[in-house]
Amino acid sequence: MDPQQLRTFVTVVRLGSFSEAARDLGYTQSAVSQQIAALEADLGTGLLLRRPVGPTEAGARLLEHAGPLLVRLDAARADVARLAGAPSARLAVGATPLAVGAALGRALGDVRRAHPRVDLVVRVVAQQALPALIATGEVDLALIDGLAAPSDPLPLPDVGPLSTVAVDEQPVAVALPAGHPLAGHRGLALADLSAARWLEAPDLAPTADRLRAATGVDGFRPAVRYLGTDVRGLLALVAAGHGPAVLPAAVAAGAPGVVAVPVREPRLVHRTELVHGSLPEGPAALLAGLLGG
Template sequence: MMFMAEWIEPRHLVTLEAVVRLGSFAAAAEEVGYTQSAVSQQIAELERRAGLRVIERRPVRPTAAGRVLLEAQGSVRTAMTRAAAELAALDAGLAGAVRLSAFVSAAGSIVPPALARFRATHPRVDVTLNQHETQAGYQGLLRGDLDLAVTFDYDRYPQPEPPGVHRTLIGRDPVLVALPTRHPLAQRPSLSLAELADEAWIGTPVTGAQLDLLAELARSTGFTSRLAFEGDDFRTVLGLVAHGLGIALLPALALTGPVNGIVARPITEEPLVRFLYSCRVDTSRVPTIVARLETCLAATAGDLPASG
């Protein structure tokens, strides 16, 4: 008879181990909670499925086939113990994996210290980070490709989250005017939009959507883009500003690193603000590690002066 491993039931192996360890069918029955007759039936069924005798009866001791099965039972027990520990760790938020995305300036400012904070208390959790802009982050969540996404919108141009996404405000990122250090107004602590109407503006993804609004806030006219830039790389915009090619509106998070040849000044009129969010799929129960990473992101966003 050919031996088929899938025929062996784990409960039969547990019974076999108890019989061999205790040296008695009666003692094994008492330990595992069966009658002695049930234990004898399980051993007989195990031998029938294996096609070999697994126990010598007098005295009780394993045969060569029995020792093979006892080794397998030990491996199963070890694997189940490990699995139970892993499940407990997952439930406690101590292990697992989180798939995170963030838009470019958040990925370079908020995310690194948040992950360092998270790693300090959750060293066994694997985090995957991708750079996605807001809409791509929402789509990744809804497709099931992401667990968390850091997104944004502007106070003047709100973009509600799509159905099925839970969004939490974690910070406020003021929009600043970036000028070359040699600009005549560079030494001013803040700048009025009205006096910047005739400047050479660099049209960025931020500025391009706000030029009409700037004129409205400044009660002025003349806000036009003299140099258009299409892209999400604010470092390129900073390079253009530093070389005197114009001024630009940039969120403060885009200016967190060292920038040579540039100053950033707040707007004296009603300020423009970018709102920062952590997003996840809207469910009644949130995995512990996702909730804890979300807390770290919120704490880090709150710690950054730029997002206060």
């Protein structure tokens, strides 16, 4: 299976058009059609409906494989390039929104003192996107946070050979409006709130799927979807009664109109991990040592 043909197939499906895919990829429309025809011939089945453009049943199944396959190919290229190349003066650091904190700031200060000419970029990205960015070399290393059982690793997608090191674990709490009937409790079982309508904030807090997996209980249906990385905005919605959210206790505590009630059951923590691929000597290796040492 030719990787370029696979990329072309994914682009046609994403854009829903052969002509738009040609413009996006810098090909002629006939070249795109030829690549799709060659891929279909290779696999012995039709992959795309032409009018309107969309995947066949076989094409939809191929699409499920295509993303991980292309990421692994890009990851392999980036990994070899890191090992074979000279140390880079660029340092691209990824972080999930709640993983940006004082420890990262101090470590970056040490790196800049050791490498005053370093070209430093910090990218704040949602958890689900960061592992692929690390594997493909778009960021050198990242701090990723999420919900986990104590001492358990974060559930990250398999996008290549990545190293993970725990750098922090903090207690978690349910953020509730101050007038909520459970706001005065010393602790809560998450399952007791499964029937509540929740704030779904996939860039900041565990999703309903994650809460169901952690508790083994159905429910946790979202009332409002909050798509953003500003935790103050999320807490303002909690205070206004639009739904609870599970957050690090230190983040939820002290927000106006919000009470942070500790999660007692199941046993969960807010875990932060340092995640990276191979790191030749240079600013990225120094930062990894400072954060993970």
